[in-house]
Amino acid sequence: MHSALPTPRVLAQSPLTIALLVALSTPAFAADDGEAAKDQAKNLDGVTVVGQRYLPDYSARKTRSATKTDTPLLDVPQAVTVVTDKLIADQAMTGLTDTLRYMPGVGVAQGEGNRDTPVMRGNSTTGDFFVDGVRDDVQYIRDTYNVERVEALKGPNAMIFGRGGTGGVINRVTRQADGASHRSGSVQFGSDSRKRGTLDFGTGIGDGGNNAGFRVNALYEDSESFRDGFELKRYGINPTFGTDLGANTRLNLSYERFHDERVADRGVPSLNGRPLDVDPSTFFGNAAQSPVEATVDAFDAVLEHDFGNGLQLRNHLRWADYDKFYQNVFPGAVNATAQTVSIAAYNNVTTRKNLFNQTDLVWKTTAGGMQHTVLAGAEFGRQETDNLRMTGYFGAPGSTTTSVNVPLANPTTTTPVEFRPSATDASNHGVAKVAAVYLQDQIELSPRWQAILGLRYDDFRVDLHNNRNGTDFRSDDGLLSPRAGLVFKPIDDVSLYASYSKAYQPRAGDQLASLSASNAALDPETFRNREIGAKWDIRPELQASIAVYQLDRGNVAVTDPADATRMILVDGQTAKGVELGVAGRITEAWQLMGGYAYQTGEITTTQSSSTVAGNRLAQLPKHSASLWNRYDFNQTVGVGLGIIHRGAIFANVDNAVTLPAFTRFDAAVYWTLNPAMQLQVNIENLGDKRYFASAHSNNNISPGAPRSAWVSLNYRF
Incomplete structure (x- = not known):
C-alpha cells in the first residue's frame, strides 16, 4: 500500500531503540513473576492452573475511581464496567x-x-477521558500498552470528575512501579501488515526495606489496514518509579x-438512506493528504500518607503537553444520479497544556453508631489551548473552490489542495481555570444499609480570544454537583441500589473552544x-449486575421562535435503558465477560430543522450485546470465542x-509452548461479515473490517 505517513522523526533517529523494543517487547496481559508464583501456590489447595502459567482474570472486585476511596464494586450505587x-x-x-465493545451500553x-x-x-x-482519575481531554486515539484496566463509569459523574x-x-488505570518483578514481552504480526511489540519490565530497587521499584512499559507499532492507503505508526514509553518515604508515606512518579x-x-x-454499497477497502478522498499526528508528554506525581487512626492523604499532580494535527480530504454527499460524490478538505491543529492538582483527605471513623468513610478534597486546574483550522481549496493557488466531484467508480482525487483560513475558520487562544472543592460521606447505616452523599462545587472559568478579529469571550460558571445513593444488601453478596446525580456541560464545550x-x-x-x-457476587470470581436508568438533558440552547435574535434554553433530550453485565470465572477452566443493553432515546424539543422533537438519538442502538468466552482444555491449550451484536442505529x-x-x-487459540512462552492466534470477524461499524455523519460511515488474523508470541524472561 502507498505510504501516506512520514517516518516518526524521533524513532528515525533511534533505530537501536526500535530493535531493542521489538526484541524485548512484552505481552500486555502477561503476569509478572510474583503473580505466577501466587497462582502456582494455588496447587497447595488442590487447584490446577490451566492454560497459561497464570489464570487470566476478567473480573474486578474494587474501584477507587467511582468514589475516590477503595470501594467494592458491590457497594457502588452506579453502573461500572x-x-x-x-x-x-x-x-x-x-x-x-x-x-469499549464489551461494555454494555457503551458504543463508539x-x-x-x-x-x-x-x-x-x-x-x-x-x-x-481520564488517566488515573485526572483529566486527559485532548482529541486523540489512545493505546492500551500501559493499561492495567479500563473503567466505564456510567451516568453523570460530576461530583467526582x-x-x-x-x-x-x-478512566484508564495505568501500571505503576510496585517493587515487584515484571519481565514479559510480546510481538505481534498479522493481517494488513500488522507489526507490533510491547514491553513491561519492572524491578525492585535496593534491599527492599523501602519497597522501591522501577517499571517501564513501552510500545512500537507499524501497521496498515484493509482500507486502501491507510497506515499507522505509533510508539509509547512510560517509565514509573515508586518508593516508600518512611513507614507511612509513598511517592509514585510517572512520565x-x-x-x-x-x-x-x-x-x-x-x-438512499443507507451506507453506500462499495468494496470495503475503497478510500474516498485522498489518503496521502489526510495525515494525523498526535504527541502526548505527561508527568504524574502521587504522594500518599497515612496519618493513622483511619486518616489518609493523597495528592495527585499531573502536567500534560498535547500537540495534535490532522488533515482530511473526505467524502460528502453522492449526487442525485448516483454517479459522483463530492470531496472536501480541511485541517486543524490543537496544542494544549494541562496542569491539575487533586488533594484528597479520606477519614474512616465511627459517629452516631455508624461507620463513615468521609472524603474531603479540592482540585485546581489550568488548561491553555491554541486552535487553528484551515479550509482546503482545490485547484491552482488562490482558488476559491472548496469541493470537487469525483466519479463513484473511482472516488479519489489528486487535485492539488491549498489549505488557508476562511472567514469563519477557528483561530483562537483559550485559558480554562477550575477551582473545586468536594465533600462525600459513605455511611454504613447498618449491616444491611449503606448510603453515599456527596456535593461538589466548581468555579469554572474560560477566557477565549479570537485571533482573527480580536474578539474576546468569557464564561464564568459556578457548578454545584450533587450525588446521592442508597444501597441495601439483603445478603452479603447481593446489593440493591438507587442513585441520583447531576452534571454540567459549560458553553465552552468539551474542547473548550465553543x-x-x-x-x-x-x-x-x-x-x-x-x-x-442490583449487583451480585455470584462467587468470589464471578460478578453480575443490572442497571435501569433515565438520563435527561436540559438547558439546550435554541433560537427563540418569537425572536430570532435571542436564544432560549429548553429540555433537549431523554435517554432510558437497561444494562446487564457479567464477568468472571464460571469454572477454573472457563471465563467470560459480556453484557446486554436495551436503550431508547429521543429529542424532546425541536431545536433546528434537522433536530426535531421525536427523532431518535444518533448512534444509540435499541439492542446491543457482547459475550467473550475463554476455555482452557489443559495446561497447554485454550480457546476463545466471542460474539458482538449491535442493533440498527441512525448516523x-x-x-x-x-x-x-x-x-x-x-x-x-492459546498454546503454551513452555512455562515462559505462549503462542496466541486471534481471528476477528470469523464469518467475514460485511457490516458498518460506526459513523460521524450521514456521509462519513466506517465499514467494519473483514476477517482478520493476528499471531502473538508472548513470553516472560
Missing part, C-alpha cells in the same frame, strides 16, 4: 475503543478517523511520551441521571441514514 488487562491481552486489543462513533469518541447513554464525547461526564466517563501517526479515514458516504457572542452568557447544559440497579440525529444491525463472531 471494568475491562482488565487480561481480557485486553486475550483479545489482542490495541486501542482504547477496542475495550467514528471520530472523523482522528480521535476516540465513545457514546454513553446517548451522549457522544471526545473529552470525558467535575464538568462534563454527561453520559459517563472513561509518558506517546506518539501516534495515521491516516484520517472518514469512511464512505450514504445513498464560546461565541450568542452563547457565552448562557447557563451550562444540565444532565440529570436517575438509576436503580445522525436527523434520522436520515440508518446503519444496519450486525452480528460478528471472533475467536482465539
